[in-house]
Amino acid sequence: MSDLRELYQDVILDHNKNPRNFKILDDATNHADGYNPLCGDKLAVWVKVKEGVVEDVAFKGTGCAISMASASMMTQTVKGKSVVEARRLFDAFHGLVTGKETAVDAVELGKLEVFSGVSEFPVRVKCATLAWHTLNAAVDGKQDTVSTE
Numbered sequence: 001m002s003d004l005r006e007l008y009q010d011v012i013l014d015h016n017k018n019p020r021n022f023k024i025l026d027d028a029t030n031h032a033d034g035y036n037p038l039c040g041d042k043l044a045v046w047v048k049v050k051e052g053v054v055e056d057v058a059f060k061g062t063g064c065a066i067s068m069a070s071a072s073m074m075t076q077t078v079k080g081k082s083v084v085e086a087r088r089l090f091d092a093f094h095g096l097v098t099g100k101e102t103a104v105d106a107v108e109l110g111k112l113e114v115f116s117g118v119s120e121f122p123v124r125v126k127c128a129t130l131a132w133h134t135l136n137a138a139v140d141g142k143q144d145t146v147s148t149e
C-alpha cells in the first residue's frame with residue numbers, strides 16, 4: 001500500500017473517515033448497488049430526482065479509502081445539480097482519473113481534483129469511479145448490481 005500513500009491526501013482521508021451523506025435515503029426515487037470485484041468495494045446509492053434535478057443523494061457501503069471518499073464527494077458534488085450536469089461531471093471526473101482528454105470542457109471539478117493522482121494507478125480508477133457508475137445506474141433506473149468488471 002505504500003505506493004498509494006501520495007494518493008491519500010488529507011481530503012480523501014477525511015472523507016473516508018467521515019463520509020458525507022452516508023445514510024439510506026428514505027424518500028429516494030432511485031437506487032442502485034455497485035460492486036468493484038477487483039478491490040472488494042461495495043456500495044449502494046440512493047437518489048431523489050425531481051424534474052430532472054438531483055434533489056438529494058446518499059450512499060452506504062464498505063470499501064477502500066478511495067472508493068469511500070469518492071462516493072462521499074460525489075454526493076456533495078451532484079446534490080442540487082441537474083441529471084445532465086451530473087453526467088457531465090462524471091465524464092470530466094472519468095477523464096481526470098484516467099488521465100485522458102475528454103470532450104467535456106468548462107466543467108468545474110473543484111475538490112474532485114484531489115483524485116487526479118489516481119491516473120498514476122490504473123487499478124484504482126475503478127475504486128474512484130464506482131460511486132459515479134452506481135449513480136448513473138440509479139438515475140437510469142437499472143435494477144441489477146453494477147459491476148466495474
Ligand code: ZN
Nearest residue numbers: 039041064127
Ligand atoms: Zn477500492
